Amino acid sequence: xxxxxxxxxxxxxxxxxxxxxxxxxxxxxxxxxxxxxxxxxxxxxxxxxxxxxxxxxxxxxxxxxxxxxxxxxxxxxxxxxxxxxxxxxxxxxxxxxxxxxxxxxxxxxxxxxxxxxxxxxxxxxxxxxxxxxxxxxxxxxxxxxxxxxxxxxxxxxxxxxxxxxxxxxxxxxxxxxxxxxxxxxxxxxxxxxxxxxxxxxxxxxxxxxxxxxxxxxxxxxxxxxxxxxxxxxxxxxxxxxxxxxxxxxxxxxxxxxxxxxxxxxxxxxxxxxxxxxxxxxxxxxxxxxxxxxxxxxxxxxxxxxxxxxxxxxxxxxxxxxxxxxxxxxxxxxxxxxxxxxxxxxxxxxxxxxxxxxxxxxxxxxxxxxxxxxxxxxxxxxxxxxxxxxxxxxxxxxxxxxxxxxxxxxxxxxxxxxxxxxxxxxxxxxxxxxxxxxxxxxxxxxxxxxxxxx
Amino acid sequence: xxxxxxxxxxxxxxxxxxxxxxxxxxxxxxxxxxxxxxxxxxxxxxxxxxxxxxxxxxxxxxxxxxxxxxxxxxxxxxxxxxxxxxxxxxxxxxxxxxxxxxxxxxxxxxxxxxxxxxxxxxxxxxxxxxxxxxxxxxxxxxxxxxxxxxxxxxxxxxxxxxxxxxxxxxxxxxxxxxxxxxxxxxxxxxxxxxxxxxxxxxxxxxxxxxxxxxxxxxxxxxxxxxxxxxxxxxxxxxxxxxxxxxxxxxxxxxxxxxxxxxxxxxxxxxxxxxxxxxxxxxxxxxxxxxxxxxxxxxxxxxxxxxxxxxxxxxxxxxxxxxxxxxxxxxxxxxxxxxxxxxxxxxxxxxxxxxxxxxxxxxxxxxxxxxxxxxxxxxxxxxxxxxxxxxxxxxxxxxxxxxxxxxxxxxxxxxxxxxxxxxxxxxxxxxxxxxxxxxxxxxxxxxxxxxxxx
Numbered sequence: 001x002x003x004x005x006x007x008x009x010x011x012x013x014x015x016x017x018x019x020x021x022x023x024x025x026x027x028x029x030x031x032x033x034x035x036x037x038x039x040x041x042x043x044x045x046x047x048x049x050x051x052x053x054x055x056x057x058x059x060x061x062x063x064x065x066x067x068x069x070x071x072x073x074x075x076x077x078x079x080x081x082x083x084x085x086x087x088x089x090x091x092x093x094x095x096x097x098x099x100x101x102x103x104x105x106x107x108x109x110x111x112x113x114x115x116x117x118x119x120x121x122x123x124x125x126x127x128x129x130x131x132x133x134x135x136x137x138x139x140x141x142x143x144x145x146x147x148x149x150x151x152x153x154x155x156x157x158x159x160x161x162x163x164x165x166x167x168x169x170x171x172x173x174x175x176x177x178x179x180x181x182x183x184x185x186x187x188x189x190x191x192x193x194x195x196x197x198x199x200x201x202x203x204x205x206x207x208x209x210x211x212x213x214x215x216x217x218x219x220x221x222x223x224x225x226x227x228x229x230x231x232x233x234x235x236x237x238x239x240x241x242x243x244x245x246x247x248x249x250x251x252x253x254x255x256x257x258x259x260x261x262x263x264x265x266x267x268x269x270x271x272x273x274x275x276x277x278x279x280x281x282x283x284x285x286x287x288x289x290x291x292x293x294x295x296x297x298x299x300x301x302x303x304x305x306x307x308x309x310x311x312x313x314x315x316x317x318x319x320x321x322x323x324x325x326x327x328x329x330x331x332x333x334x335x336x337x338x339x340x341x342x343x344x345x346x347x348x349x350x351x352x353x354x355x356x357x358x359x360x361x362x363x364x365x366x367x368x369x370x371x372x373x374x375x376x377x378x379x380x381x382x383x384x385x386x387x388x389x390x391x392x393x394x395x396x397x398x399x400x401x402x403x404x405x406x407x408x409x410x411x412x413x414x415x416x417x418x419x420x421x422x423x424x425x426x427x428x429x430x431x432x433x434x435x436x437x438x439x440x441x442x443x444x445x446x447x448x449x450x451x452x453x
Numbered sequence: 454x455x456x457x458x459x460x461x462x463x464x465x466x467x468x469x470x471x472x473x474x475x476x477x478x479x480x481x482x483x484x485x486x487x488x489x490x491x492x493x494x495x496x497x498x499x500x501x502x503x504x505x506x507x508x509x510x511x512x513x514x515x516x517x518x519x520x521x522x523x524x525x526x527x528x529x530x531x532x533x534x535x536x537x538x539x540x541x542x543x544x545x546x547x548x549x550x551x552x553x554x555x556x557x558x559x560x561x562x563x564x565x566x567x568x569x570x571x572x573x574x575x576x577x578x579x580x581x582x583x584x585x586x587x588x589x590x591x592x593x594x595x596x597x598x599x600x601x602x603x604x605x606x607x608x609x610x611x612x613x614x615x616x617x618x619x620x621x622x623x624x625x626x627x628x629x630x631x632x633x634x635x636x637x638x639x640x641x642x643x644x645x646x647x648x649x650x651x652x653x654x655x656x657x658x659x660x661x662x663x664x665x666x667x668x669x670x671x672x673x674x675x676x677x678x679x680x681x682x683x684x685x686x687x688x689x690x691x692x693x694x695x696x697x698x699x700x701x702x703x704x705x706x707x708x709x710x711x712x713x714x715x716x717x718x719x720x721x722x723x724x725x726x727x728x729x730x731x732x733x734x735x736x737x738x739x740x741x742x743x744x745x746x747x748x749x750x751x752x753x754x755x756x757x758x759x760x761x762x763x764x765x766x767x768x769x770x771x772x773x774x775x776x777x778x779x780x781x782x783x784x785x786x787x788x789x790x791x792x793x794x795x796x797x798x799x800x801x802x803x804x805x806x807x808x809x810x811x812x813x814x815x816x817x818x819x820x821x822x823x824x825x826x827x828x829x830x831x832x833x834x835x836x837x838x839x840x841x842x843x844x845x846x847x848x849x850x851x852x853x854x855x856x857x858x859x860x861x862x863x864x865x866x867x868x869x870x871x872x873x874x875x876x877x878x879x880x881x882x883x884x885x886x887x888x889x890x891x892x893x894x895x896x897x898x899x900x901x902x903x904x905x906x
Contacts, residue, residue: 033766217781231684274663275661293670298670312485321757359766426769
């Protein structure tokens with residue numbers, strides 16, 4: 001069904017206002033990992049939703065608040081949007097071309113920490129709603145928003161909220177926080193996310209650092225013990241060596257392989273964008289690379305820290321070492337079990353002295369590619385983008401989609417305003433303004449089609 | 454031979470002035486690793502020596518200047534003092550009870566970065582010279598000082614200076630920069646130092662950090678590659694696995710074992726001071742621990758750095774990793790060869806992508822325990838300390854003693870004002886005032902005995 005052309009007209013005319021609102025939103029730091037500015041950002045989010053006539057409630061949690069909003073529409077159907085107002089830490093600051101919390105437009109892109117992940121997604125949806133309300137005076141369906149503030153630290157307080165507010169959150173379908181185009185500018189519809197289990201390993205071998213001339217031959221060294229422990233987890237052949245780690249993995253569905261085979265080969269794009277000499281595991285590209293990228297669990301060292309890290313030399317034997325580890329889990333793996341297996345592995349290998357700090361986890365979850373809502377979203381994109389949406393059965397990232405799917409029993413799809421150069425989680429995060437407009441047009445159509453079917 | 458009692462009297466009367474001079478000296482940061490304040494500190498050193506009537510020359514180098522000073526004495530014999538005015542970086546700052554460059558007296562100790570390592574050693578020697586000059590009007594022998602500013606970064610410019618100034622530096626014996634008492638307050642005479650080879654390993658696998666949801670299964674990870682490379686260098690059994698590493702090591706001399714067997718067991722002291730649960734390699738204490746401590750070469754990780762190290766979680770795959778490594782070398786090992794073997798080892802194990810940055814090295818060197826100068830120093834200590842000096846054939850630390858021994862062909866001994874609680878290289882570095890006075894009394898006697906024999 002065609003959309004009222006006045007909606008597109010409104011969006012084109014009011015881009016500047018929406019970008020101004022987004023810029024203001026990005027000026028507010030909201031770093032969940034550092035508990036910085038999240039309460040302030042929750043209040044900004046409340047104000048932005050109330051401005052559109054939503055009934056808003058801000059739920060306090062043990063961490064950052066969760067913002068819930070609701071507005072009735074013409075039909076009985078309810079669409080739920082999941083977004084988050086928290087952002088990744090901006091470090092390393094010296095690599096930003098403009099300060100991370102001073103949004104700046106360059107070359108048709110808006111640069112700021114969180115501009116794509118995820119503040120621009122929320123405002124593009126509000127922008128679509130503005131257009132529909134301006135043209136029609138009411139929404140085609142009921143719309144709900146859950147905007148949390150701890151997505152970047154594994155949504156540690158969301159599960160309890162969802163489980164205890166099932167009636168409030170009841171909906172027929174859900175649009176996820178992110179999405180966008182691939183490196184050929186072809187729009188992507190994502191159906192699932194890997195799980196995650198993020199831990200910090202810590203060891204302390206003495207009450208202080210020691211002169212390395214003294215202890216090197218006879219004292220335990222925290223850095224060495226961490227290195228040896230890590231080396232038992234994954235070998236140079238990239239195989240994860242934790243006993244039982246792979247036990248629950250399901251075979252890759254034939255339908256998923258079929259969808260993956262239709263996707264373009266990203267290998268040249270990756271090599272160029274990230275300056276890679278090559279890939280690991282002997283991979284070169286094509287569907288093998290695509291499948292390995294998402295259908296394999298990972299054990300990634302995200303950070304390592306011990307002893308002296310300044311310029312030049314300091315001759316100490318460090319008493320402490322820390323490693324941050326991120327396991328991405330494929331369908332049917334359970335994060336709680338992974339932590340249990342990791343503890344058992346460290347103990348069995350003589351590393352009882354290494355503590356595991358659980359920094360949050362999420363289960364993997366996927367939506368059926370043949371769910372009717374998938375067709376709605378693909379249909380809504382048809383006249384916005386030059387190419388049809390491509391369906392990606394599983395993405396490499398993670399999020400709390402399993403919580404919604406298991407509790408609310410609804411299909412969840414990803415569609416949004418991002419692109420491969422968006423530098424998500426990295427310095428110089430940015431959003432293309434042309435995709436922002438397209439994303440808003442897509443959402444406006446999605447609401448219209450969804451309300452009508 | 455007894456010393457003029459007026460010398461001791463002078464030292465007791467003038468302690469406050471000397472501590473005031475030392476405090477002022479410690480107020481000047483002089484961090485070689487960060488090239489901070491070294492030129493200023495060289496000029497302070499010059500002024501302090503000129504005040505005692507020394508002829509001083511400040512030699513510029515590619516790094517920190519070297520201060521040379523000379524004053525004639527009664528006999529033809531020349532004693533050379535080697536000291537350094539540079540200090541270790543003070544980090545971690547939050548662990549200091551008083552600021553590192555604001556010298557503070559508490560409980561009979563002076564706290565400051567560099568107070569013992571090595572500024573207090575230099576001023577204690579100047580203090581002894583003050584006393585002798587006050588009482589006798591001249592020195593018992595010729596005295597020379599070499600005070601460099603890069604000891605803490607492996608004396609990278611000293612060798613060239615010593616080799617090109619052999620006549621200037623000519624002396625009959627040398628007193629090294631440090632020394633003091635053991636944990637039983639028994640004075641220690643050190644005869645040798647291990648060598649050192651300090652390197653930084655660096656790897657860069659991409660042009661930026663990548664979202665760990667994207668690259669974890671298919672991109673190289675700099676932190677993992679560093680962990681795997683390090684794990685090939687030394688195993689959990691503490692054995693260093695670099696081929697050829699042990700080839701040049703000499704057997705431990707019987708005379709050294711004999712001297713080591715006379716030393717007290719430090720194991721309880723180490724356990725308590727550093728909060729250790731135990732030692733590595735199954736060691737429990739006694740002469741085995743003492744010999745292992747110094748007669749074994751080490752491969753110590755002094756620092757590890759990669760990716761996100763802040764609070765909480767950040768889901769990135771790091772593009773860079775760094776490790777600082779310190780090899781302590783026992784007699785006859787050559788640092789240049791160790792770097793060569795390390796490069797070959799990394800290449801053979803598939804780590805051609807890891808760069809080695811040479812941050813400085815020094816060869817091991819020892820003085821004969823039966824050299825006549827050793828007797829002079831022991832004799833001079835007799836009426837200062839309650840117990841006789843104990844002779845330590847090899848110490849765990851390093852320094853440029855090999856440069857002096859090989860070029861100038863003189864015996865070198867260590868004797869000074871430190872003690873095991875001095876927190877050298879660590880927060881809250883401190884010097885006991887009682888030992889400072891004893892150290893000055895010892896030096897005054899040493900000059901007197903040395904000039905007379």
